[in-house]
Amino acid sequence: MGMEGSKHQVLDYLRRHRGEYISGEELSRQLAITRTAVWKHIQALRREGYRIDAQTRRGYCLLGTPDCLYPEEVAVGLKTSWLGRQLYYYDEVGSTNQVAKELADNGAPEGTVVVAEAQSGGRGRRGRLWLSPPQKGIWFSLIFRPRVAPTQASQLTLLAAVAVAAAVRKYTGLPPGIKWPNDILLGGRKVCGILTEIKAEMDAVEYIVQGIGLNVNAEADDFTPDVRPYATSLFLELGRRVARLPLFQEMLYQLEKWYERWQEEGFEPVRRAWKEASVTLGREVAVNSWREVTTGVAVDIDAEGALKVRTAGGEVRRFTSGEVTLRPV
Amino acid sequence: MGMEGSKHQVLDYLRRHRGEYISGEELSRQLAITRTAVWKHIQALRREGYRIDAQTRRGYCLLGTPDCLYPEEVAVGLKTSWLGRQLYYYDEVGSTNQVAKELADNGAPEGTVVVAEAQSGGRGRRGRLWLSPPQKGIWFSLIFRPRVAPTQASQLTLLAAVAVAAAVRKYTGLPPGIKWPNDILLGGRKVCGILTEIKAEMDAVEYIVQGIGLNVNAEADDFTPDVRPYATSLFLELGRRVARLPLFQEMLYQLEKWYERWQEEGFEPVRRAWKEASVTLGREVAVNSWREVTTGVAVDIDAEGALKVRTAGGEVRRFTSGEVTLRPV
Numbered sequence: 001m002g003m004e005g006s007k008h009q010v011l012d013y014l015r016r017h018r019g020e021y022i023s024g025e026e027l028s029r030q031l032a033i034t035r036t037a038v039w040k041h042i043q044a045l046r047r048e049g050y051r052i053d054a055q056t057r058r059g060y061c062l063l064g065t066p067d068c069l070y071p072e073e074v075a076v077g078l079k080t081s082w083l084g085r086q087l088y089y090y091d092e093v094g095s096t097n098q099v100a101k102e103l104a105d106n107g108a109p110e111g112t113v114v115v116a117e118a119q120s121g122g123r124g125r126r127g128r129l130w131l132s133p134p135q136k137g138i139w140f141s142l143i144f145r146p147r148v149a150p151t152q153a154s155q156l157t158l159l160a161a162v163a164v165a166a167a168v169r170k171y172t173g174l175p176p177g178i179k180w181p182n183d184i185l186l187g188g189r190k191v192c193g194i195l196t197e198i199k200a201e202m203d204a205v206e207y208i209v210q211g212i213g214l215n216v217n218a219e220a221d222d223f224t225p226d227v228r229p230y231a232t233s234l235f236l237e238l239g240r241r242v243a244r245l246p247l248f249q250e251m252l253y254q255l256e257k258w259y260e261r262w263q264e265e266g267f268e269p270v271r272r273a274w275k276e277a278s279v280t281l282g283r284e285v286a287v288n289s290w291r292e293v294t295t296g297v298a299v300d301i302d303a304e305g306a307l308k309v310r311t312a313g314g315e316v317r318r319f320t321s322g323e324v325t326l327r328p329v
Numbered sequence: 330m331g332m333e334g335s336k337h338q339v340l341d342y343l344r345r346h347r348g349e350y351i352s353g354e355e356l357s358r359q360l361a362i363t364r365t366a367v368w369k370h371i372q373a374l375r376r377e378g379y380r381i382d383a384q385t386r387r388g389y390c391l392l393g394t395p396d397c398l399y400p401e402e403v404a405v406g407l408k409t410s411w412l413g414r415q416l417y418y419y420d421e422v423g424s425t426n427q428v429a430k431e432l433a434d435n436g437a438p439e440g441t442v443v444v445a446e447a448q449s450g451g452r453g454r455r456g457r458l459w460l461s462p463p464q465k466g467i468w469f470s471l472i473f474r475p476r477v478a479p480t481q482a483s484q485l486t487l488l489a490a491v492a493v494a495a496a497v498r499k500y501t502g503l504p505p506g507i508k509w510p511n512d513i514l515l516g517g518r519k520v521c522g523i524l525t526e527i528k529a530e531m532d533a534v535e536y537i538v539q540g541i542g543l544n545v546n547a548e549a550d551d552f553t554p555d556v557r558p559y560a561t562s563l564f565l566e567l568g569r570r571v572a573r574l575p576l577f578q579e580m581l582y583q584l585e586k587w588y589e590r591w592q593e594e595g596f597e598p599v600r601r602a603w604k605e606a607s608v609t610l611g612r613e614v615a616v617n618s619w620r621e622v623t624t625g626v627a628v629d630i631d632a633e634g635a636l637k638v639r640t641a642g643g644e645v646r647r648f649t650s651g652e653v654t655l656r657p658v
Contacts, residue, residue, distance in 0.1 A: 322478075
C-alpha cells in the first residue's frame, strides 16, 4: 500500500469514529503502519483542509472536513450508481471540458466526471470566457456515451438544465428558471452555464462532454464589471455561504436520475420538466442565430428540444441553435 | 532547395516539354543542379512509377505518369480554388479519416484533404470494415469548417453524395443513384460510401471530416464473399479500367462547387439535386434506427435532409439517422 492509500485509511478511520478521540497507537495498530506514518498522514490531511484536533494521551479527533470536492469526500454519501464513481479531481486546471474530452478520446467510460476547484481557462458557449475562481463555484464536466443520433444530443443539453435546476431548488429552496436552451437564472441573472460538446458520426454519438459551471459562493467582486449586471451566485441570492460538497452530490444524483429516465422513457418527461422550469416560454425574445436575429414570442419547445418562436407576422419559426435574449417583462 | 524540391522541378520541366527529349546537360543548367543530381532524380521518379525514356545524346523524355494520387499530379489541372490545395498523401495509412481528424484537431484549415493509395483499417458507418486495397479505389478524407449548427451538418452528408454522384456521372457516363442518406449505387450495388464525422459544440461546428471511398478498379475478387453481392466498382460496371487521377480531380471540383453553393444558397439546391439522383424516394424501404425497424414508402426528404417515410398505417415518420434497406422493385 502506498502513502496515499494509508492516508485515506487514516481519514476513513477517523471519519468512522467521528466525535471520538483515537490514539496514535490504535491507528498504528489497526492500519499496520508506524506511529511516524500516522503523524505524517495527519499533517498531510490538515494541509488539505481537514480540521483534526490532537490532544496528549487522548489522540486525534476529526472535527471538520474541508469544503473541497475531493473524490474521497464526494464518494461518501453519493447516491449515484455510476455517475461520478470515476472522478478526476484537480486543484486547478485549464478547462475541465478539455480534460474530459481528452479522457473520452482515450476511452474513459460513460459517467466519468472531471472536477476542479478552479479553472484558469474556463470557457462558455462560443468560446467566451467563463470565470472559475478557486472554490467559488462547482466547475465540472461529465462524459456521456448515449446510444442516440447526434440530432438527439440537444435533448441532453436541456436535460442537464432540468437536473441542475432540480438540485439547486432542492438544496437551496430558490426557484431557478431555465432560459433556452440551458442557462439557469435566479432573479433574472445567470447562476449556471452549461457547455455541451460532441464527437460523433452522423448517426451515432461517440461521446458527449458537458461542462457545468455553477456560481456558488462567488461575491459581486468575483465577476468582472461587464458581466456583473447579468450574473449571480447562490451566495448573492441567499445572503449566506453554501457548502459545495452536498450540492455537488445532489447535482450528480439528479443528472444520473434524469439521464436514466431519458434513456428509458425518451424526451417527453424531460420536455415537461423543462417547460415547468422555463422562464423563456410566453416571453418576448430575440434569437440570435448564425445568420440573423429573429424577434417574437417563444411559444413552445418541440419533441426534439427546438425552440418555437412566433414572429410579429404570425409565422412560427423553429430554432435548434442560437442565443436567446429575454425582453424585460 | 532540398532533394524533393529539385526532383519536382525535374518532373515539372519534363512535363512542360512532354514528348520532347531533354538532355541531362540542359536540365542541369536550367535547374542549377549537378548532372549526378539529375540522374538520381530520374531514378527516383521511375521508382514512383513515372515512365521516363533515356536515350544517349538525346536525353530524357516523359512518356507516362503513374495512376497515383501524388499531390504534384493532383495539383496539375486541378480546378478547385481551395479544396485539396493542401493535400496529404500516403502510400498506406490506417484510416484517412483518423489522420484528417488529428490534423483538424491540430488546426488544419478548411479544404485540407488526406488521400491514401491503401487503408489498412478503413471504416464505414457504425464501425464496419471498409476494404481499401492499394490503388483499387479513391480513398480520401476532407476537412470542412462550416459556420453552421451541428443539426445542419447532415446536409453536408447529402451534399457529398450529390457531388460524388455528379463526378461519377460526368466522368464515366454511368447513372449513379443515391440511397439515403449518402450511399452511391450503380445497378443497385454500392460503389461509394461516405462517412461523416463531426466535432462540435451544440450550436457551432468545430470541424466535419468526411471520408469518401469510391471503388474504382476493384475486381470481384477484391471484395469479401459476404459483401460481393452488394458491392461493385466502376471497373465492374464499365468492363474497363478507369484512370483515378482525373476522376479524383473531378470529385474535388464537384465537392468544392456544391459546398460553395450550399454556403451561398442554402440547402434547397442540394435537396433538389439529391432528389433527382435518388433511388430511395418512391420505394418501399425498411429504416433501421437505434430503437426499431420501420417499414413503409420513402416519400421525401425535408428541408433538413431528414427522410420521410409513410407507414402502412398512413403515418409519416421522419428520420434524421438510421440505415435504409431498399425492398426489391
